[in-house]
Amino acid sequence: MPPVMPRLQQVAKMVMSRKKVVVLLLLEATLSLLLHQGSQLSWSLRLLFPAVAPRCPASPTRPKHTAVAFVKTHKTAGTTVQNILFRFAERHNVTLALPRPSCEHQFCYPRNFSARFVHPATRPPRMLAGHLRFNRAELRRLLPNDTVYVTILREPAAMFESLFSYYNRYCPAFVRVPNGSLETFLRAPRAYYRPDERFAMYAHNTLAYDLGGDNERNARQEPAYLAGLIRDVEATFSLVMIAEYFDESLVLLRRLLAWDLDDVLYAELNVRSAASRLASLPEGLARAVRRWNALDAGLYAHFNASFWDRVARAGRECVQHEARQLREARERLLRRCFGPRPRLRPAAEIRNKQLQPWQPLGNVGIVGYDLPSRSPWGSPSRDECLKLAMPELRRPSFREQKGLSKITRSNCQEPNAMQTEGFREVGLKMKLVNPSGFRGYP
Numbered sequence: 381m382p383p384v385m386p387r388l389q390q391v392a393k394m395v396m397s398r399k400k401v402v403v404l405l406l407l408e409a410t411l412s413l414l415l416h417q418g419s420q421l422s423w424s425l426r427l428l429f430p431a432v433a434p435r436c437p438a439s440p441t442r443p444k445h446t447a448v449a450f451v452k453t454h455k456t457a458g459t460t461v462q463n464i465l466f467r468f469a470e471r472h473n474v475t476l477a478l479p480r481p482s483c484e485h486q487f488c489y490p491r492n493f494s495a496r497f498v499h500p501a502t503r504p505p506r507m508l509a510g511h512l513r514f515n516r517a518e519l520r521r522l523l524p525n526d527t528v529y530v531t532i533l534r535e536p537a538a539m540f541e542s543l544f545s546y547y548n549r550y551c552p553a554f555v556r557v558p559n560g561s562l563e564t565f566l567r568a569p570r571a572y573y574r575p576d577e578r579f580a581m582y583a584h585n586t587l588a589y590d591l592g593g594d595n596e597r598n599a600r601q602e603p604a605y606l607a608g609l610i611r612d613v614e615a616t617f618s619l620v621m622i623a624e625y626f627d628e629s630l631v632l633l634r635r636l637l638a639w640d641l642d643d644v645l646y647a648e649l650n651v652r653s654a655a656s657r658l659a660s661l662p663e664g665l666a667r668a669v670r671r672w673n674a675l676d677a678g679l680y681a682h683f684n685a686s687f688w689d690r691v692a693r694a695g696r697e698c699v700q701h702e703a704r705q706l707r708e709a710r711e712r713l714l715r716r717c718f719g720p721r722p723r724l725r726p727a728a729e730i731r732n733k734q735l736q737p738w739q740p741l742g743n744v745g746i747v748g749y750d751l752p753s754r755s756p757w758g759s760p761s762r763d764e765c766l767k768l769a770m771p772e773l774r775r776p777s778f779r780e781q782k783g784l785s786k787i788t789r790s791n792c793q794e795p796n797a798m799q800t801e802g803f804r805e806v807g808l809k810m811k812l813v814n815p816s817g818f819r820g821y822p
């Protein structure tokens with residue numbers, strides 16, 4: 381019998397050399413794949429190993445662009461974008477157009493925008509971000525020639541579900557529907573909808589209306605009308621963001637304006653609680669929404685496609701890589717501001733009154749962030765965190781920012797004691813109350 385040890389050594393050598401052959405074969409196959417499928421393979425490798433950064437062109441070193449008009453459409457994540465712009469304007473000392481008090485917070489929406497709706501003390505502005513009905517001539521009259529126009533769209537079925545739930549007790553077309561049921565409304569919208577009554581624009585082609593179009597036109601019977609509206613939007617807006625691809629949209633925005641990634645960090649605002657939203661609309665209902673809002677569906681289909689063309693031109697991998705960096709930086713910021721497990725909470729759980737979102741009537745809950753009672757405020761400061769999560773309707777109006785406001789409006793929702801408290805709390809020279817004497821939606 382041969383001795384056991386040398387025999388084992390022989391077997392081990394054979395296994396090793398077979399392993400080497402297999403490794404060599406694998407290496408060769410990988411190399412030839414790399415040679416033949418280079419770009420696709422690198423894309424898949426990056427999906428597997430996200431830390432591998434794609435080679436992206438360096439950002440242009442031009443000064444940050446500060447002339448921006450953000451036309452905030454309804455229920456499309458616009459409040460979150462608006463908050464980014466407001467904070468940028470404050471940090472960079474850019475004059476921001478604010479509505480005159482009688483226009484409340486929406487620049488006299490649903491009227492066509494007019495430069496007269498802007499508070500005279502904020503004119504001439506370099507930036508504007510708010511709800512308004514788009515009117516190109518008047519915006520051009522108000523804003524500098526180099527203004528970059530931006531807006532945002534959202535998939536129409538999700539947007540309409542949000543509109544229907546938010547305005548359920550305000551918009552007469554929705555109020556008439558038995559049990560406030562979206563399904564019942566969509567079965568026969570004309571039975572509930574009257575085009576000439578107040579707030580009709582919240583119930584029919586709201587995107588088209590906000591962008592200055594005629595929301596009563598029929599996109600199927602008049603395709604030329606839709607094509608013309610698309611052309612008008614394309615002619616003015618340098619960027620149409622898409623709510624479903626919010627972070628990618630912000631990457632494009634940041635590049636367009638030569639801003640830093642830090643300039644577009646955000647906390648999501650105006651979010652409905654999970655209990656007040658439909659997780660997703662059944663396809664039948666989504667189809668009915670698109671039929672009823674065919675102009676909006678046409679706008680979305682067009683601008684969603686052109687958005688991805690634009691991403692492709694910017695380099696899809698680079699945009700996605702940057703969107704990932706943005707998400708990571710945003711998560712860090714949220715943790716620093718709102719604690720190790722930042723969480724959107726119902727208004728009743730938010731102790732800081734300045735962060736309590738306004739609640740519409742009905743079964744809708746709007747959630748928000750709260751500041752921890754104790755935190756080692758350094759960078760970001762408490763004030764920065766407060767502004768990051770501050771609901772639109774809690775932001776001070778121009779007069780209040782300047783400390784000019786003698787609160788004479790009887791309809792202010794909060795007592796003066798709280799305003800003074802808010803004033804002390806954040807150490808700002810402003811009174812934090814509802815802007816422009818806001819009386820509640822819509």
Ligand SMILES: Nc1ncnc2c1ncn2[C@@H]1O[C@H](COP(=O)(O)OS(=O)(=O)O)[C@@H](OP(=O)(O)O)[C@H]1O
Nearest residue numbers: 454455456457458459460542626648649650651652
């Ligand atoms: N970052 C981000 N990404 C995607 N979606 C977001 C984001 N931030 C806010 N939201 C959702 O946007 C909806 C609110 O939109 P608006 O702020 O435009 O509403 S409003 O017209 O000003 O009342 C609201 O949708 P619903 O919750 O479906 O109502 C928010 O949840």
